[in-house]
Amino acid sequence: MDDLEQAYNELIMEHGMNSYNKKKLDHADFCELGHNPNCGDEISLELKLNGNIIEDMAFTGHGCAISQASTSIMIDTLKGKTLEEAKEIIKTFIEMIKRETKTEEELEKLEDAIAFKNVSNMPARVKCALLAWHTLEDMINKGEESGKIKSDCCH
Amino acid sequence: MDIKQDFPILNNRKITYLDSGATTQKPKQVLDAIKKYYENYNANPHRGAYFLSIEATEEYENTRTKIAKFINARNREEIIFSKNATESLNLIAYSYGMDNLKSGDEVVLSIMEHHSNLVPWQKVTKATGSTLRYMYMNDEFEISDEEIESKITDKTKVVGITHVSNVLGTINNIEKIIKIAHKKGAIVIVDCSQSIPHMRIDVQKMDADFIVFSGHKMLSPLGIGILYGKKEILNKMNPFLMGGDMIEYVYEQDTTFAPLPNKFEAGTQNVEGVIGLGAAIDYIESIGYDKIQEIEEELIDYARQELSKLDYLTLYMTPNRENHNGVISFNIKGVHPHDVASILDSEGVCVRSGNHCAQPLMRFLGIDSTCRASFYIYNTKEDVDNLVKGLNKAYNMFEKYIVK
Incomplete structure (x- = not known):
């Protein structure tokens, strides 16, 4: 398979064209807008926390199949x-996409996102x-800076 | 006539290049002229007392005369070199707009303007307390006579209009717009970036007060643009950028400025770009606009016909063939244009996808982006066939996932 077919594999197509995560959450704790001005992709990402555990997330907005599937x-x-685990996975994902090579073992923690x-x-x-x-990274950073998110607390 | 043979990149790379609306490829005649310049005449024009600098000055200034003839300007000083159409438009906005607009005045643009002829006017109207208004288009992607007549009024002082839309390919009725604007006492700026590669521009016949275009969309190198302005208006305007070569006397606290055209050409200019643009004009003239139009008409007719057969496409183009030129925007219904462009890329087909620096137009159309195929003289029917083949591939990949 070439890069194109790999990039548009079935998993990505299904998530990218019609995702069950594309909805509004009833009681989101945080919301963050992300956009790529050059292509017009725009998402609104919602996060619900239970202590320091990500209980739920959802998104709305529009964009190409790759950006929608990735979300x-x-x-x-x-x-x-x-949140600590999430931050580590976000870092690994960004490094994978930017070709800052990671071992297969490290990439395993990305689960389906390795697609x-x-x-x-x-x-x-x-x-x-x-x-x-990047949008989620911003959301967590802003939350931590304002003191509303405490990644390392275990209450 | 095998025009493709003149374009090295189209022979060196196996591509179907359909993005000439963004920038054209360059013929070897233009590339050779730049090489010849650096190998034989390179020096800083207007500065040296030595023979080489005088030769460089001649090459530079002769090209100004050539461009004046090319667009039939009355005076060669009416041709100002800039970086690109964007810089030319900013020059007009700052040097004309800032000094001539006041509260109660209106600037009228079309909704299909490129950001370059829109964002500067937001800045100027806000700074001067004047108002920005838009001419909208009808269902046929055209600006109607009624719309022109209702928006250009006694309050209008500046009208900015693209000759040909870079998204829709609509040829705007600039004759009508200029006539009405002049009757109301407004000046008119015509953005010819998307028209001058394809059709002869005669500034005296057109009677626009300013026209702008970029060289790189008409076979010349990147980084060279043109501003044409009527001499009587340019003479009254203040300089835009200050610096070397645009001055007469410089004192500690005050400066007097050089006459046209130098007044608007501060600093060392892009001489290689000017030489390249001169060679591009020679190339265009050697083919002739009649032949260019003949080639493009056949090509665009074929593209319109073949793309219209694909019922999974939405086409954003006027049904009136005589009002359409150069570019075709489209979307596969239910598929994002970036995905389509990536799949076309895998087939070697280069198209643009995105908002094409025209976000207000996209919003007016109720979409965020399109794919755009744009054509030039080196394109062939085979290129259109490759586009159709790529589109079929994209549709087949997405068909079962499209939410209908």
């Missing part, structure tokens, strides 16, 4: 994880794959 699969991957590995060979689409991950 949806990120949600599946990170749901139930602690985006071949996007690293499509420079024009890197931004699409990273949109949701």
Whole structure:
């Protein structure tokens, strides 16, 4: 299979074209907008926490199949994880897409999100794959700076 | 006539290049002229007393004369070199707009303007307390006579209009717009970036007060643009950028400025770009606009016909063939244009996808982006066939996932 077929594999197509994570949450704790001005992709990401555990996430907005699928699969991957684990997975995902090589072992913790590995060979689409991950990273950073999110607490 | 043979990149790379609306490829005649310049005449024009600098000055200034003839300007000083159409438009906005607009005045643009002829006017109207208004288009992607007549009023002082839309390919009725604007006492700026590669521009016949275009969309190198302005208006305007070569006397506290055209050309200019643009004009003239239009009409007719057969496509183009030129925007229903462009890329087909620097137009159309195929003289029917083949591939990949 070539890069294109890998990038548009079945998992990505299903998440990218019609995702069950594309909805509004009833009681979100945090919401963050992410956009790529050059392509017009725009997502609104919602997060619900239970202590320091990601209880639920959802998104709305529009964009290409790669950005929509990346958002949806990120949600599946990170749901139930602690914020510390999530931050580590976000870092690994960004490094994978930017081709800052990671061992297979490290990439395993990405679970389904490893499906985006071949996007690293499509420079024009890197931004699409990273949109949701950067948006969540921003949300967590802002939350921590304002003291509303405490990643290391265990209450 | 095998035009493709003149374009090295189209022979060196196995691509179907359909993005000439963004930038054209360059013929070897242009590349050779730049090489010849650096190998034989390179020096800083207007500065040296030595023979080489005088030769460089001649090459530079002769090209100004050539461009004046090319667009039939009355005076060669009416041709100002800039970086690109964007810089030319900013020059007009700052040097004309800032000094001539006041509260109660209106600037009228079309909703299909490129950001370059829109964002500067937001800045200027806000700074001067004047108002920005838009001419909207009808269901046929055209600006109607009624719309023109209702928006250009006694309050209008500046009208900015793209000759050909970079998204829709609509040829705007600039004759009508200029006539009405002048009757109301407004000046008119025509953005010819998307028209001058394809059709002859005669500034005296058109009677626009300013026209702008970029060289790189008409076979010349990147980084060279043109501003044409009527001499009587340019003479009254203040300089835009300050610096070397645009001055007469410089004192500690005050400066007097050089006459046209130098007044608007601060600093060392892009001489290689000017030489390249001169060679591009020679190339265009050697083919001739009649032949260019003949080639493109056949090509666009074929593209319109073949793309219209694909019922999974939405096409954003006027049904009136005589009002359409150069570019075709489209979407596969239910599929994002970036995905389509990536799949076309895998087939070697280069198209643009995105908002094409026209976000207000996209919002007006109720979409966020389109794919755009744009054509030039080196394109062939085979290129259109490759586009159709790529589109079929994209549709087949997405068909079962499209939410209908």
